[in-house]
Amino acid sequence: MIPSNWYNIVPDLPVPPPPPLHPATRQPIGPDDLAPLFPMELIRQEVGQERYVPIPQEVLDVYRLWRPTPLMRARNLEKSLGTPARIYYKYEGVSPAGSHKPNTAVPQAFYNAQEGVRRLTTETGAGQWGSSLAFACAQFGLDCEIWMVRASYDQKPYRSALMRVYGASVHASPSPVTQAGSKVLAEYPGSPGSLGIAISEAVEVAASADDTRYALGSVLNHVLMHQTVIGEEALGQLEEMPDVIVGCTGGGSNFGGLVFPFLREKLAGKIDPVIRAVEPEACPSFTRGRYAYDFGDTAGLTPLMKMHTLGHDFVPDPIHAGGLRYHGMSPLLSHMYELGMFEAVTRSQRECFEAGVRFARTEGILPAPEPTHALAETIAEALRCKESGEEKVILTALCGHGHFDLAAYERYLSGEMEDFALPQERIDEALSGLPA
Amino acid sequence: MIPSNWYNIVPDLPVPPPPPLHPATRQPIGPDDLAPLFPMELIRQEVGQERYVPIPQEVLDVYRLWRPTPLMRARNLEKSLGTPARIYYKYEGVSPAGSHKPNTAVPQAFYNAQEGVRRLTTETGAGQWGSSLAFACAQFGLDCEIWMVRASYDQKPYRSALMRVYGASVHASPSPVTQAGSKVLAEYPGSPGSLGIAISEAVEVAASADDTRYALGSVLNHVLMHQTVIGEEALGQLEEMPDVIVGCTGGGSNFGGLVFPFLREKLAGKIDPVIRAVEPEACPSFTRGRYAYDFGDTAGLTPLMKMHTLGHDFVPDPIHAGGLRYHGMSPLLSHMYELGMFEAVTRSQRECFEAGVRFARTEGILPAPEPTHALAETIAEALRCKESGEEKVILTALCGHGHFDLAAYERYLSGEMEDFALPQERIDEALSGLPA
Structure with missing residues (x-):
């Protein structure tokens, strides 16, 4: 059954997470600082202290297009491994865009539409988030304008085509339609772009138009909260409680969405699973990053967030798991990691793809490169x-x-x-650029 | 719930369908003629007179990876059309290969494995069937060798990559590894291939090796019977019985799989829906073809089958619905069409894609080009x-x-x-090549 509430883990934490800071004043940011970018309801959810937030009927009416998602026992994989372990997987790839991202794209589009916003802007790397927001905007009659990192735009034409089928406009970033993009193009005409540049373009357009807001696909508290439909459903679907829960982490929304409801039960003393985040060897923010205040983007335009970071200048090697190539990490998850609420490990690209092929041959589903990290650790x-x-x-x-x-x-x-080996010097160099 | 039997409509028909004929003797073919290509159990099913065939547990164990498939009410589509009609769709795209094809690939691989076959060969056009058989062979430890039409092989590299992930070998056809392929390559070194040539290559290899058999993805009676899991599930899932049932037809397996169980109820006088096949304007075998004995392949190697055909020399225009570009039609469905058991209409390519885009923007799912024909008619x-x-x-x-x-x-x-307009002269010319 589709849950009727999202779960907000913040009030259940033993210590509240540190606030984001204004980059100029170094004071905690307030709702007014965020109002040009986000609708009020999402700002309220970002800082909210209620344990449960009711999911609006209009959002449930869209969720039901693919939710509840399947919770499957991986019997064929178990057999091929000859393991006595019992493996379950919660599969989010049945959504229209093919991942968990629509779980938050849909409420974000809904709240914006409700507050009279006409257009949403966003950036996208590999394209999962862009196609999810394009789909969500089509559901609520919003225009959607997307800046897609040029390198991905050229490599993955199917992804931008899907966004266009859903009715979105897609720019390769850097683009000539923004000041931020034009400036980069003037200096480097052949720039392959980066997520940082694309964020700057999307934010610039959102901030400069009254009827336009910006949407983010991970990292923030409200995004992780929307994803808790994954874990709530899984709790209801499982026939036995897990001893180990494994998820991959990029910005953290897939991992948080699965594990927060299980952590609630753990905090209440009802279950006691080991909970494990898996990150790529090429981008190990939990395991080799520093817990410090840093910018969310490369250009340094966002508020400062206390998180596990490799430094906002860090450029990960070009692994295929584009969704895990982020220098930072959800501040909420970072705080919880410091509290010892879960552990983290890394996996290399080749062992991840080996796991993906094994999974496809046994369970049938071809996994995206991101969750192959969780599968490699599960195996x-x-x-x-x-x-x-x-x-x-x-x-x-x-x-x-x-x-x-x-x-x-x-x-x-x-x-x-x-x-890709990641020498310590590269991390040290990027960390030396952290804001003082 | 997944059904426990396949439904064989043949014994329920008022008149038995005409038999396939041996091309040389013009006598009905027998099991011995088919034994070099198919395992005995599938030959038995092809000519079987039992109304129900139990689905083996091993097949059910694979079906459960994605079955039962969703039966959805298209409320958003209804709203966008402003129609008082209630639209339901049965969605087969949740299977590992992304279509209904694994419903028959899995039992075909299973029966072959059970009878000691080590390798299956097949041809594939757009690639749906090839990836389905590759997946099914991985499930039962069979080798899988696929000849993919060169034009598709070059245009759709992701499809052959998926087959390889499942462990299959994929050749672009015409290939130098068979006599049939070599002969074509000698004459036309740059040949883009055709389904007819690819069939010849797959059949040649299967017929020449004791441990190898051939698998076909549509047209034959046992293939349509395996697909009846679609209609049986839908009967159980629907809250109200349909007044109209619409499906697209290429070789006929998707259409037969959905409608046969409803036709059983109709023959029993319990329901009375209109049943409608939709074919592309560019390949209209029901609506503009002739009901006559013809070859199933271009080269004239198969038995003669009485069916609606545009002539085995007919080459349809290059519409994107590759799965509907077949000159003939299931002989069983052709027979039933002659008995007046359903009607048929055509739709043009552009109105089909228009329907596909509308469906994606309302219901979220991006439909394959083949079912957009059914959607255009549904709309x-x-x-x-x-x-x-x-x-x-x-x-x-x-x-x-x-x-x-x-x-x-x-x-x-x-x-x-x-x-694509299809002038009558092109059909007449192809029909003039029908075997006498």
Whole structure:
């Protein structure tokens, strides 16, 4: 059954998370600072202290197009591994855009439409978020304008085509339609772009038009809260409670969405699972980053957020899991990691694709590169169970399909896929650029 | 709930369908003629007279990876049309390969494995069938070798990549590894291939190796029977019985799979829906073809089948619905059409893509080009209801997603998509090549 509330974990935490700061004053930011970019209801949710926020009927009416999503026992994968572990996966790839992202795109579009906004802007890297917001805007009659990182725009024409089918306008970023984009193009005419530049373009357009707001696909508290429909559904669908919960982390919304409801039960003493975040070796913000105030974007336009960061200047190697190539991490998850509420590990690109191919051949679904990180760790855990004989119950988040990532799979199968070592010097150098 | 039996409509027909004939003797073919190509159990099913065939547990264990599939009310589409009609769609795109094809690929792989076959060969055009058989072979440990029409192989690299992820070998056809392919390549080194040539290659390899058999993705009786899981599930899921049932037809397996269980209820006098097949204007076998004995392939290697055909030499214009570009039609459906058990209409390519875009913007799912034919007719029916005020219940088959067809959608959105007129002379000329 689709839950009727989102779960806000903040009031259940033993210590409240540190606030975001205004970059100039270094004072906690307030609603007025955010009003040019977000509608009031989302700002309220961002700082809200209610444990449960009712999901509006209009949002439920869209969720029901693909929710509840399947919770499956991976019997064929278990058999192929010869493990006594029982593996469950929650599959979000059945959504129209193919990932968990519409869970927050839909309420974001709804609240904006309700407050009279006519147009949403956003940036997108690999394209999952852009196609999700384009779909959500089509549902509520909003215009949608998307800046897609030029390198992805050229490599993944199907993704921008999907956004256009949903009615969105898509620019390759840097674009000549903004000052931020024009400035970059003047200096580097052939710039492949970056998420940081694309954010600057989307924010510039949103901030300069009264009827336009901006939407973000991860990192923020309200985004993670919207994703808790994943974990709430899973709690109701599971026949047995997990001993281990594994999810991949980029900005943190897929991971938070799955684990927050389980953490609530854990805080209440009802269950006691090990909870584990998996990040790419090439972009290890939890495991090798610093917990410090940093900007959310490369250009330094956003508020300062206390989070695990590799430094806003850090440019990860070009791994295929585009959704995990973010220098920072959800401030809320970062705070909880510091409180010891979950652990974190890394996996290399090749072992992730190996896990993805094994999963496709056994369970049928072709996973997106991002959740192959969770699958690689799940398989490793199941093999540890095989060694020890433990019949652990493992739950993992399969947050999207890989239908638009087949070029990467082809590369893996041909033996050409690279692993990237990340020397400590590169991290140290990027961290030296943290705001004082 | 997943049904436990497939439904065989043949014994319920008022007149038995005419048999396939041996091309040399013109006598009905027997099991021995088919044994080099198919395992005994599938040959038994092809000619079987039992109304119900139990689905083996091993097949059910694979079906449960994505079945039962969703049966959805298209409320947003209804609202956008302003129709009093109630529209339901049965969505098969949630399968691993993205269409209804695995419903038959899985039992075909299972029966072959059970009878000791080690390798299956097949041809594929757009790639839906090839990826379905590759997935099914991975489930039962069979090797899978696929000849993919060169033009599609070059245009749709993601499709062959998906087959390889599932472990299959994929050749562009014509290929140098068969005599049939070599012969074509010697004459036309740059040949783009055709389904007819690809069939010849797959059949040649299957017939020449003891441990190898051939698999076909549509047209044959056992294939349509396997697809009846679609209609059986829909019967159980619907809250009200349909007044109109609409499905697209290429070889006929998606249409037969949905409508046969409803036709059973209709023959028993329990319901009385109008049943309507939709074919492309560019390949109208029901509506403009002849009901005659013809070959199933271009080269004339298969048995002669009595069916609606445009002539085995007919080459349809290059519409994007590759799965509907077949000169013939299921002999079983052709027989039933002659008995007046359903009607048929055509739709043009542009109105189909228009329907696909409207569906994506309202219901979220991006449809494959094939089922956009059913959607275009469904929308037309719903608009007729708007005119008349009738509150009809319409059921349609959404047999696959269009994630690999976004280049075609982009073409439609840019205004470059063509419609194809089909002059009568082209049909007459192809029909003049029918076997005497």
